[in-house]
Amino acid sequence: MNRDEAERKRLLAEFAKCRSCRFCVDVCPTYQASCGVESFSGYGRMQIIKYLLTGLLEFDDALTYCLYSCLQCRRCEVVCKSKGQNLDICDLIQRGRRLLSGRLARGGRHAKL
Amino acid sequence: MRNSKLLISQALKTISGNLERTGDPLGLRSPYWTRWTRRIDLPRHGSPLLFTARMYQMLPFVVQATEMAEKAAPLVPALSVKTIAKVVEIAGAAAAEPILRLRARRARDLRNRAETALAGIVAALAAAGILPGYLYEKEPYSGVLLYDLGMEAAAASAARGVHQTLKEAGVDTVITVDPHTTFMLRQVYPRYIPGFRLPVRHYLEVLAGVGAMPKPLRRTGLPVRIVMHDSCVMTRDLGVVAPARTVLSRLGIEVVEPENTKTDTACCGGPVEYAFADLSRSISCIRAAELAGACRNVLVACPICLINLMKHEKDLGIRVWDMGELLFHAFASRLREAAPQRPSEEPDGKGAAGVRAARI
Known part of the structure; x- marks a missing residue:
């Protein structure tokens, strides 16, 4: 199993811990600025990475915008922790980006996850 | 949202390419980050070391680069993004520096404010009895943008470069001026560099931790x-x-x-x-x-x-x-008090300021 494959499995295991309470959605500054599009929230971004990793979504411009517009401000994590779930949401999004960034820099428009 | 994939791809390439080529995320070679020191003379060696990571100094350039990108956006439907990106990439190495420099001069107010902020930090540290060293043109960039963008290998390489520079300078304590650099040095570098245990303190932690920070010398202009x-x-x-x-x-x-x-x-x-x-x-x-x-x-x-x-x-x-x-x-007048005792004239950096540098 190569490094990316192992990371993919670890990330999916982390995403499975999310109980979809969506408390992290309202507090996200990008969600507020985009007038309520859930893809621009911690929960939405975790879902996007999950479905990219499982192959249900294909990596395109809209998804790139959603993933790379995360501010990494960790406001979602404060709420997640206060609700007892304790997911490091920004860290998970960052790890998803790490899987993507190398391919994006090499492949540009044709990059795939 | 349109062309985001190519836009991010190009941003990743440009930033990592700039860093590889010049050691600077903006791709600028001449040391714009030392200009603020015209107001004060700091020792070139010694500890604690003030590490700005060029963050305040690059503000005028960042503003101009963002404005240029915004103005180019309407051209996107006419030319393809890839064409624009390629032109920028090819021209970047040769032409970006003079253009950015010229445009950044217009952001004089912002540059002055950034330089004033850095001078203010040094003045307050001096008031608290701490005169830090500064690496001037040798000061590296922390690599925080690469880390944020998920370019882990490039960020790790930048971290190793910074570590080497700090080691060569004989630094045993670092004082940072912004949260992003503090985060990199304190929480990210130890992940990339085994045994990285350099004490890193933000200047506000240093000032708040000093028992007897003097009262402001001048209150005029301060908000209530x-x-x-x-x-x-x-x-x-x-x-x-x-x-x-x-x-x-x-x-x-x-x-x-x-x-x-x-x-x-x-x-x-x-x-x-x-x-x-x-x-x-x-x-x-x-x-x-x-x-x-x-x-x-x-x-x-x-x-x-x-x-x-x-x-x-x-x-x-x-x-x-x-x-x-x-x-x-x-505390601006503290700068004038500190200025006459110029430790940079002493090559080993263990001059007056080295002795006066309080323990933090």
């Missing part, structure tokens, strides 16, 4: 009340909340807390400005309006927050202060 905008990185990543408030109370300034404050602070939108300027502006507008509702004087202690919130100064009738600017108003 100020609303505090906490940086996300400072409060949530680093857990540093109290020092800024301690320093403000010592300056005799009343702190007003906005609705979202301390560990529940709201972001200024800065981290996405490099690629999504519209989104960044919408986020900063929401935050600036919230702060303006609490007080007309707004305080930040981060260069990224400064450039993002100051965009709304005219619209909302607010004045955004960096903590360094306040410290400059309060």
Whole structure:
């Protein structure tokens, strides 16, 4: 199993811990600025990475915008922790980006996850 | 949203290419980051070391680069993004520096404010009995943008370069001036460099920890009340909340807390400005309006927050202060006191300032 494959499995295991309470959605500054599009929230971004990793979504411009517009401000994590779930949401999004960034820099428009 | 994939791809290539080529994320070769030291002479060696990581100094260039990118956006439907990106990439190495430099000169006010902030930080440290060393043209960039963008290998390489530079300079304590660099040195570098245990302290932690920080020498121009905008990185990543408030109370300034404050602070939108300027502006507008509702004087202690919130100064009738600017108003005369004892004249760097440098 190569490094990316192992990371993919670890990330999916982390995403499975999310109980979809969506408390992290309202507090996200990008969600507020985009007038309520859930893809621009911690929960939405975790879902996007999950479905990219499982192959249900294909990596395109809209998804790139959603993933790379995360501010990494960790406001979602404060709420997640206060609700007892304790997911490091920004860290998970960052790890998803790490899987993507190398391919994006090499492949540009044709990059795939 | 259109062409985001190519836009991010190009941003990743440009930033990592610039760093590889010149050691600077903007691709600039001449040491623009030392200009602020014209106001003060710091020792070139010794510990503690002031590590700015060029963050305040690059503000005028960042603003101009973002404006240029925004102006180029309407051309996108006519030419393809790939064509524009290729032209920028090819021209970048040769032409970007003079263009950026020329345009950055127009952002004179911002440059002055950034330089004043840095001078203010040094003045306050001097008032507390600490005169740090500074690496001048040898000062490296921390690699924080690469880390944020998920370019882990490039960020790790930058971290090793910084570590090597600090080791060669014989540094045993680092004083940082912004939350992002503090976060990198304190939390990210140890992941990349086994055995990296350099004590890293933000200047506000240093000032708040000094028992007898003198009272401001000059109160003219200092606001009476100020609303505090906490940086996300400072409060949530680093857990540093109290020092800024301690320093403000010592300056005799009343702190007003906005609705979202301390560990529940709201972001200024800065981290996405490099690629999504519209989104960044919408986020900063929401935050600036919230702060303006609490007080007309707004305080930040981060260069990224400064450039993002100051965009709304005219619209909302607010004045955004960096903590360094306040410290400059309060302690500027300390710079003149420190200036005559020039330790840079002593090649081993263990001169007067080295002796005077208080333990932190």
